[in-house]
Amino acid sequence: MTIPDKKTSLGLLRQMMVIRDFEETADKLSLRGKVSGGMHNSSGQEAVAVGVLSALAPLDVIATTHRSHHHTLAKGFTSREIMAELFTRSTGISGGRGASMHLGDVTKGHFGGNGIVGAGVGIAMGAALGIQQKGDKKVSVGFIGDGGMNTGRTWEAVNMAVIWKLPLIVVVDNNQYAVETFVGRVTGGGDLAKRAEGFGMKAFNIDGMDVLEVRKYVSEARERALAGEGPSFINALTYRYYGHNVGEKGQYRTQEEIDTWKSTKDPIDHFTAVVIENGYADQAAIDEMRASVRAEIEDAVAFADASPEPDISTIYDDIDSGKLGVQL
Amino acid sequence: MEEIFVPALGMAMDNAVLLEWLKQPGDQVNVGDIVAVIETDKTTLDLPAETSGVLGKHMYAVNDEVPAGNTLCVVLAPGEAEA
Ligand SMILES: Cc1ncc(C[n+]2csc(CCOP(=O)(O)OP(=O)(O)O)c2C)c(N)n1
Numbered sequence: 001m002t003i004p005d006k007k008t009s010l011g012l013l014r015q016m017m018v019i020r021d022f023e024e025t026a027d028k029l030s031l032r033g034k035v036s037g038g039m040h041n042s043s044g045q046e047a048v049a050v051g052v053l054s055a056l057a058p059l060d061v062i063a064t065t066h067r068s069h070h071h072t073l074a075k076g077f078t079s080r081e082i083m084a085e086l087f088t089r090s091t092g093i094s095g096g097r098g099a100s101m102h103l104g105d106v107t108k109g110h111f112g113g114n115g116i117v118g119a120g121v122g123i124a125m126g127a128a129l130g131i132q133q134k135g136d137k138k139v140s141v142g143f144i145g146d147g148g149m150n151t152g153r154t155w156e157a158v159n160m161a162v163i164w165k166l167p168l169i170v171v172v173d174n175n176q177y178a179v180e181t182f183v184g185r186v187t188g189g190g191d192l193a194k195r196a197e198g199f200g201m202k203a204f205n206i207d208g209m210d211v212l213e214v215r216k217y218v219s220e221a222r223e224r225a226l227a228g229e230g231p232s233f234i235n236a237l238t239y240r241y242y243g244h245n246v247g248e249k250g251q252y253r254t255q256e257e258i259d260t261w262k263s264t265k266d267p268i269d270h271f272t273a274v275v276i277e278n279g280y281a282d283q284a285a286i287d288e289m290r291a292s293v294r295a296e297i298e299d300a301v302a303f304a305d306a307s308p309e310p311d312i313s314t315i316y317d318d319i320d321s322g323k324l325g326v327q328l
Numbered sequence: 329m330e331e332i333f334v335p336a337l338g339m340a341m342d343n344a345v346l347l348e349w350l351k352q353p354g355d356q357v358n359v360g361d362i363v364a365v366i367e368t369d370k371t372t373l374d375l376p377a378e379t380s381g382v383l384g385k386h387m388y389a390v391n392d393e394v395p396a397g398n399t400l401c402v403v404l405a406p407g408e409a410e411a
């Protein structure tokens with residue numbers, strides 16, 4: 001795999017570190033009751049988010065899932081505005097109205113997370129249709145979990161994208177579990193790329209722990225979409241280090257399985273080694289990067305904590321076009 | 329110093345009831361020892377120590393309602409004193 005230039009590579013590494021630190025910090029705060037409604041920790045899945053978003057242009061569209069902090073950070077939103085949203089503060093990315101599962105900003109191509117398994121691909125397909133209708137030079141990425149692979153609406157959206165040759169990229173953030181259910185136990189045929197191929201699109205099963213591999217496949221999918229060749233499907237195999245939601249400690253997988261993924265496949269450890277081997281950084285530079293990431297996340301928490309809650313007078317804002325005159 | 333607290337689990341952050349103290353102030357505790365048992369609206373939960381040390385004072389009594397996120401007690405490392 002060819003490695004990008006030094007600045008880009010160090011940027012990819014730092015972004016993955018930001019996600020890990022953000023998630024581990026937010027997880028602890030959530031257990032303390034600081035995060036309204038809890039959250040879904042994406043630790044372990046950093047390479048999928050950073051690989052995908054680093055291959056996109058700033059105004060390309062994404063639509064995501066209930067587990068979306070990593071996608072949102074990788075899209076370039078700040079740890080401050082995301083932490084503030086988790087704390088439901090007015091400075092949050094969604095004005096403190098959405099909390100963890102509803103991060104988004106359509107003006108910047110983020111069509112949101114949502115709590116409906118499988119919905120992200122449908123939303124992204126609609127955005128892709130809009131892009132095509134307007135003749136924009138953009139693509140739309142729909143993130144989905146392995147659990148969302150077995151819902152009907154996902155494949156309706158995929159089918160439409162194929163027949164209309166929409167600029168859609170479906171990315172399966174395949175952490176292998178839907179709450180307690182192992183993907184292999186509920187996936188007919190077993191091979192998700194083959195299933196997608198059956199709909200008439202280019203489809204790949206790839207290593208979602210390798211940021212450069214993800215980046216490469218998404219770049220190529222993007223080129224095809226911009227050339228009018230229609231949608232692609234990328235199943236990125238990864239692993240979730242924590243429970244499905246904060247505090248969940250299920251009995252559905254062994255500690256040994258978790259430890260093996262962490263010690264042999266960790267995306268940050270893996271790419272740190274690549275960066276050092278290439279002479280882009282030494283251990284001291286890596287330590288310095290980690291410290292600067294720590295400081296950034298601490299600042300985000302302090303910012304969120306100090307921010308006000310949304311004012312009650314704004315409660316009817318953003319629920320209609322503003323023309324209905326709904327007032328408190 | 330480790331704080332043992334009532335974790336906020338799930339969507340709602342309800343209170344828990346302290347059912348039982350299994351360790352007393354001044355007791356030596358080891359990693360994994362259950363220090364307290366609480367009851368939420370869904371389940372009873374054992375709260376283990378994640379570090380070894382000496383237990384500090386009980387901040388709540390049995391049958392108290394404790395808001396999620398609140399600390400029940402601390403585990404003091406050698407040389408540490410309670411704040
Ligand atoms: C339509 C629908 N069905 C069920 C649920 C409950 N639910 C929430 S998350 C989840 C599992 C999703 O697993 P996956 O798609 O693999 O995503 P992951 O949590 O692993 O990121 C389920 C079943 C839901 N939110 N929406």
Ligand SMILES: [Mg+2]
Nearest residue numbers: 145146177178
């Ligand atoms: Mg999953």
